Amino acid sequence: MGKTGCMVRIGEAARAAGMTSKALRFYEEHGLLPAAKRTANGYRDYTSETISRLDFIRRGRAAGLALAQIREILFLRDEGRAPCTHVRDLLAGQLADLDAQIAELVALRAAVAGYHAIAAAADPEACDAARICSYI
Amino acid sequence: MGKTGCMVRIGEAARAAGMTSKALRFYEEHGLLPAAKRTANGYRDYTSETISRLDFIRRGRAAGLALAQIREILFLRDEGRAPCTHVRDLLAGQLADLDAQIAELVALRAAVAGYHAIAAAADPEACDAARICSYI
DNA sequence: CTTGACTTTTCCCTTAGGGGAAGGTGCGAA
DNA sequence: TTCGCACCTTCCCCTAAGGGAAAAGTCAAG
Numbered sequence: 001m002g003k004t005g006c007m008v009r010i011g012e013a014a015r016a017a018g019m020t021s022k023a024l025r026f027y028e029e030h031g032l033l034p035a036a037k038r039t040a041n042g043y044r045d046y047t048s049e050t051i052s053r054l055d056f057i058r059r060g061r062a063a064g065l066a067l068a069q070i071r072e073i074l075f076l077r078d079e080g081r082a083p084c085t086h087v088r089d090l091l092a093g094q095l096a097d098l099d100a101q102i103a104e105l106v107a108l109r110a111a112v113a114g115y116h117a118i119a120a121a122a123d124p125e126a127c128d129a130a131r132i133c134s135y136i
Numbered sequence: 137m138g139k140t141g142c143m144v145r146i147g148e149a150a151r152a153a154g155m156t157s158k159a160l161r162f163y164e165e166h167g168l169l170p171a172a173k174r175t176a177n178g179y180r181d182y183t184s185e186t187i188s189r190l191d192f193i194r195r196g197r198a199a200g201l202a203l204a205q206i207r208e209i210l211f212l213r214d215e216g217r218a219p220c221t222h223v224r225d226l227l228a229g230q231l232a233d234l235d236a237q238i239a240e241l242v243a244l245r246a247a248v249a250g251y252h253a254i255a256a257a258a259d260p261e262a263c264d265a266a267r268i269c270s271y272i
Numbered sequence: 273c274t275t276g277a278c279t280t281t282t283c284c285c286t287t288a289g290g291g292g293a294a295g296g297t298g299c300g301a302a
Numbered sequence: 303t304t305c306g307c308a309c310c311t312t313c314c315c316c317t318a319a320g321g322g323a324a325a326a327g328t329c330a331a332g
Contacts, residue, residue: 011278021279026320041328043279056268063251063272064244067319077268084263087271088255095252098245102238108200109234115199116227119220127220132192132213135223136199147309157310162289177297179310203288 007039013046017054024054032057032071064094143175149182153190160190168193168207200230 010021017024024044027033033053036044053074060070069090076083119135128134146157153160160180163169169189172180189210196206205226212219255271264270 022320059272063248073269082260082263083269084260084271087269091248091252091255094248098241098248102241105234105238109238112199112227112230112234116231119224119227127218133209133219133223135220136195158289
């Protein structure tokens with residue numbers, strides 16, 4: 001085998017996964033990546049296995065999962081257990097969370113639209129100083 | 137006049153504004169409230185003017201404004217200038233931000249719903265270990 | 273030899289406060 | 303008087319997911 005194998009430094013691995021080097025160090029620090037092997041000069045050395053792991057992390061992030069949830073999934077997989085039912089439950093919870101967030105934002109948007117309509121139609125001279133601003 | 141005047145300590149002011157004492161200290165520290173007068177024992181002493189200022193902060197927060205934006209409004213008012221046109225612009229920007237956030241969450245919701253539908257229908261045995269989890 | 277690109281670690285920054293520690297103050301009850 | 307309780311003070315660490323920057327080491331090319 002070659003002297004250096006398929007040495008991939010952090011920048012290249014990050015580029016391959018569409019992330020930054022900082023993110024990779026952060027994931028390692030927070031247990032989403034195992035401690036990377038180091039080359040003789042101390043540089044992190046990644047394999048294609050790490051790259052696919054990073055791909056999964058990216059897909060999970062794109063689905064709005066928190067790093068802690070992604071870490072759970074990875075932990076199950078690392079334990080040799082299929083995380084599929086757990087992932088299904090996480091996705092169900094994520095759907096409920098998203099529905100709640102959307103409902104909240106839609107309600108806030110309606111309220112802000114009302115304030116803005118009043119502000120757009122009001123006479124700027126009518127502002128009550130004691131209230132700081134009458135539009136809110 | 138009475139010895140203690142209308143002394144209102146931080147806890148009572150916070151209750152009156154529907155906040156916590158921590159929030160009031162935080163607002164003072166970050167320039168949304170002027171440095172409170174202190175009583176002889178070092179306790180902060182608030183007036184009704186502060187309470188109405190806190191009410192405005194709460195209304196601004198309820199409208200989804202950031203503390204930095206609320207601070208700008210308060211600064212204008214403190215300068216003697218009516219903040220109304222600025223508030224109107226902030227509300228317009230807030231509307232645009234909310235629309236963007238809602239669109240993003242709705243798109244994410246659709247994607248997650250798709251993942252979840254696949255996960256709910258799939259055979260858990262079919263999960264591909266190399267991909268960590270096939271549902272995402 | 274030097275320059276430039278890459279890496280390492282470490283520290284501070286972001287939002288809007290929350291939690292808690294350690295200690296001071298004032299009032300009523302025992 | 304002393305205890306307990308409620309309240310206050312400052313100080314420090316914590317959140318999520320990294321970003322920015324500093325200081326320093328490594329390596330290949332010009």
